Amino acid sequence: MNSSQLLGVSTLGFLLASMLYIGALIFRAKTASLVASILTLLTFLVLTGGIGLRWNESYQMGFGHAPLSNMYESLVFFAWSIVIFYLILEFKFKNRILGAFAIPFAFVSMAYASFAKGINQQIAPLIPALQSNWLIAHVMTCFVGYAAFAVACGLGVMYLLKSDGKKEKTTGLIGTLPALKIIDDIIHKTIVFGFLWLSVGIITGAIWANSAWGTYWSWDPKETWSLITWFVYAATLHARFTRGWTGKRIAWLAIIGFISVIFTYFGVNFLLAGLHSYGSS
Amino acid sequence: MKKKNPIQAFFASVKLTLFVLFMLAILSIIGTVVPQNKPAEFYVEVYGANMAGLFQTLDVPDMYSSWWFTGLLILLSLNMVVCILERFPNAWRLITMDNLQMKLQKLERMGRRGLFSSNMSVSKTTEVLKDIFARNGWKFQQKSQDDGTLLFSQKGTWSRLGVYAFHASILIIFVGAMIGSFWGYKAGVRIPETTSTDTVYEFGTNKPIKLDFEVKCKRFKLTYYETGMPKEFRSELAIIENGKEVLAKSIVVNDPLSYKGLTFYQSSYEAYQKLLVTLKNNETGVGKEFLIPPGEEIPWAEEKVSFGVINKQMTATPGHFRYKIWFNDNNGEAGNFWMEEDSTSTFQRPQATYTITLKEFFATGLQVTKDPGVWCVYFGCILMILSLIVAFFFSHRRIWLYVSESGQGSRILMSGSANKNKVGFDKTFAALTESIQENEYMEAVSGQ
Ligand code: HEM
Numbered sequence: 001m002n003s004s005q006l007l008g009v010s011t012l013g014f015l016l017a018s019m020l021y022i023g024a025l026i027f028r029a030k031t032a033s034l035v036a037s038i039l040t041l042l043t044f045l046v047l048t049g050g051i052g053l054r055w056n057e058s059y060q061m062g063f064g065h066a067p068l069s070n071m072y073e074s075l076v077f078f079a080w081s082i083v084i085f086y087l088i089l090e091f092k093f094k095n096r097i098l099g100a101f102a103i104p105f106a107f108v109s110m111a112y113a114s115f116a117k118g119i120n121q122q123i124a125p126l127i128p129a130l131q132s133n134w135l136i137a138h139v140m141t142c143f144v145g146y147a148a149f150a151v152a153c154g155l156g157v158m159y160l161l162k163s164d165g166k167k168e169k170t171t172g173l174i175g176t177l178p179a180l181k182i183i184d185d186i187i188h189k190t191i192v193f194g195f196l197w198l199s200v201g202i203i204t205g206a207i208w209a210n211s212a213w214g215t216y217w218s219w220d221p222k223e224t225w226s227l228i229t230w231f232v233y234a235a236t237l238h239a240r241f242t243r244g245w246t247g248k249r250i251a252w253l254a255i256i257g258f259i260s261v262i263f264t265y266f267g268v269n270f271l272l273a274g275l276h277s278y279g280s281s
Numbered sequence: 282m283k284k285k286n287p288i289q290a291f292f293a294s295v296k297l298t299l300f301v302l303f304m305l306a307i308l309s310i311i312g313t314v315v316p317q318n319k320p321a322e323f324y325v326e327v328y329g330a331n332m333a334g335l336f337q338t339l340d341v342p343d344m345y346s347s348w349w350f351t352g353l354l355i356l357l358s359l360n361m362v363v364c365i366l367e368r369f370p371n372a373w374r375l376i377t378m379d380n381l382q383m384k385l386q387k388l389e390r391m392g393r394r395g396l397f398s399s400n401m402s403v404s405k406t407t408e409v410l411k412d413i414f415a416r417n418g419w420k421f422q423q424k425s426q427d428d429g430t431l432l433f434s435q436k437g438t439w440s441r442l443g444v445y446a447f448h449a450s451i452l453i454i455f456v457g458a459m460i461g462s463f464w465g466y467k468a469g470v471r472i473p474e475t476t477s478t479d480t481v482y483e484f485g486t487n488k489p490i491k492l493d494f495e496v497k498c499k500r501f502k503l504t505y506y507e508t509g510m511p512k513e514f515r516s517e518l519a520i521i522e523n524g525k526e527v528l529a530k531s532i533v534v535n536d537p538l539s540y541k542g543l544t545f546y547q548s549s550y551e552a553y554q555k556l557l558v559t560l561k562n563n564e565t566g567v568g569k570e571f572l573i574p575p576g577e578e579i580p581w582a583e584e585k586v587s588f589g590v591i592n593k594q595m596t597a598t599p600g601h602f603r604y605k606i607w608f609n610d611n612n613g614e615a616g617n618f619w620m621e622e623d624s625t626s627t628f629q630r631p632q633a634t635y636t637i638t639l640k641e642f643f644a645t646g647l648q649v650t651k652d653p654g655v656w657c658v659y660f661g662c663i664l665m666i667l668s669l670i671v672a673f674f675f676s677h678r679r680i681w682l683y684v685s686e687s688g689q690g691s692r693i694l695m696s697g698s699a700n701k702n703k704v705g706f707d708k709t710f711a712a713l714t715e716s717i718q719e720n721e722y723m724e725a726v727s728g729q
Contacts, residue, residue: 062507063506063512124508124510125506125508125510125512127510127511128511128512128513128514128533128534128535128547129534129535131513131533131534131535132535134535185704192673195669196666196669196670196673199665199666199669200666203662203665203666206658206662207659207662208535210655211535211536211537212534212535212546213546213548213648214467214537214544214546214648214649214650214652215467215650216655216658217458219312219317219345221312221313224309224310224312224313225313227309228305228306228309228310231302231303231305231306231309232302232303232306234302235298235299235302235303235306238295238298238299238302239299242295242298243295243296243299260306268313
């Protein structure tokens with residue numbers, strides 16, 4: 001058994017879990033959502049095993065490093081972070097419907113990593129600039145933040161589906177979603193969590209750059225985009241804390257913020273050039 | 282409320298904050314789409330002469346240090362400073378106020394409150410209550426008031442400072458960045474192996490900067506993975522002051538050398554078509570270092586020896602070569618043999634044994650940074666993370682208990698407030714209510 005098999009199984013697992021969560025939402029089937037949760041947990045364990053195995057394999061190839069060094073590995077870690085974040089959320093808020101808006105992100109990330117053109121799945125040794133523990137800290141913290149923002153975006157979509165002008169839709173399929181007040185509260189908490197991790201991510205990235213190149217900030221497109229994302233969420237938090245924005249406007253900001261995350265992550269690699277361009281292979 | 286003057290009101294408004302944050306987000310995009318700091322011809326070529334002219338007028342090619350971007354950052358800072366100054370006194374008052382001065386009427390109307398009755402006297406009830414709360418970590422101050430006793434306890438008081446420390450941390454980072462840009466510089470230098478220099482060249486201007494010590498590159502070493510990818514660039518550096526070596530360190534990318542406020546980073550290297558050879562006569566102990574081109578006969582006059590490198594082959598390791606050495610010391614026939622680079626071999630001649638080492642000759646490329654502001658920036662970063670945690674996850678919670686005489690026993694009013702995470706505080710409050718009721722001499726009259 002090797003890591004790529006486990007990662008392949010995980011992709012499939014998240015596909016099934018996504019379908020079950022969405023099915024459970026549509027058909028209001030409690031059992032399906034329970035099965036979805038169990039499947040998500042199991043797949044998460046398989047994925048964790050796969051990442052661990054890949055780590056181990058890199059050591060057996062003689063140049064061991066944490067599996068966080070290229071686009072493929074970061075997408076896999078992104079999926080992992082989304083799932084663990086979601087599972088904690090599900091446990092904390094005792095609500096399985098959220099899964100329909102979160103686990104599909106994990107599936108898309110895994111599927112994109114596995115099937116998109118131009119994404120190299122090989123375990124490759126690290127070029128000198130990437131040989132740093134700060135890099136590991138940087139990637140992990142950023143992606144935990146991104147995972148929270150992905151879930152916040154899913155919840156934002158959920159909020160917009162549920163809200164009906166100034167009122168709340170209470171009938172039909174959408175009526176089974178949690179109350180708007182609850183969704184709003186979870187969106188806010190999720191953004192706060194993500195903002196903290198993104199801040200740590202930007203800082204560890206700056207420390208890494210300073211130890212590798214002697215410049216903690218060089219306005220390269222990736223850095224700048226992570227800062228743009230940070231500004232968007234900072235504005236969101238201010239709008240809420242000091243101007244009392246809630247509801248739809250925050251839901252939209254959660255979605256806009258995540259678009260900025262996606263652009264930081266992909267757009268910069270594929271559309272713009274810069275220091276981080278090694279991440280594109 | 283005092284009337285504010287319009288300028289202060291403008292700078293203190295959080296609407297301005299939202300505007301500036303969104304503007305920064307949107308304008309920052311320009312510099313990620315238009316490549317920065319390219320020569321002027323580049324912009325003409327890519328965007329046409331008119332557009333390029335407009336770009337130059339608006340400083341787009343170096344937008345992050347343009348007047349308008351800097352202006353926006355200054356506006357952000359001013360906004361932050363004015364806003365903080367305006368709100369801080371109130372926060373400070375809430376932190377330092379004497380909560381035992383709180384008016385009883387206010388406690389009767391507070392959002393979270395509960396009413397209990399007790400069969401015990403006021404003083405006995407007070408003692409029991411203090412005991413119950415102490416078990417949950419609430420320590421009370423008390424004072425007699427009217428015909429009862431007022432107790433007060435708070436947690437997380439200082440968390441009110443979190444949000445101020447956070448905004449201050451942004452300013453501290455700005456200050457650090459400014460210190461760096463005024464009193465620091467970035468420069469580069471190329472040092473061939475075995476040589477030293479005391480001059481580096483500023484980036485951009487190429488202006489020479491003289492250091493008050495010398496940096497020596499003793500050795501540079503390049504290693505490869507089996508795939509042929511570079512694995513490590515390593516320079517053995519030394520700092521030489523007044524002719525003495527005061528510090529030696531082997532640096533790699535991600536592990537620089539710092540000395541007297543300057544930091545030397547491994548940034549590049551240059552290969553020459555030359556070899557660095559050391560030869561030693563083991564009998565006499567005399568040795569010498571040579572920098573030689575391949576394919577030439579090199580004399581070592583003192584030892585009456587001549588030698589040369591006459592062939593080169595890749596070994597099984599990518600990027601790693603072996604060399605064929607020709608050697609003649611006029612004792613017996615001239616000899617030749619293979620040796621790998623970066624290795625030492627000893628060979629026997631009729632009159633003596635010799636030791637030879639050989640490696641390819643490189644110059645290391647170093648980036649030299651002087652940044653006296655970096656500690657300020659790092660301090661700001663640490664403060665930022667700690668203060669975010671405080672601002673997000675801690676709240677100032679206050680609880681008052683007013684115990685007064687009532688018939689045979691006492692009446693207890695419990696009131697509380699929290700500045701954040703009200704849901705969490707409700708739970709705490711409910712738990713405390715519970716533990717009061719658990720006491721057999723006390724019971725709830727009403728709760729809210
Ligand atoms: C333009 C200058 C800024 C001003 C005037 C400003 C003002 C404020 C104010 C008044 C609050 C509410 C404080 C309170 O609870 O009483 C606040 C909260 C906050 N600000 Fe700012 N801010 C500025 C810039 C920033 C920036 C650039 C960031 C980060 C990117 C930021 C992050 C935050 C956060 C995270 C909070 C929420 C803290 C909390 O209450 O839990 N602020 N800000």
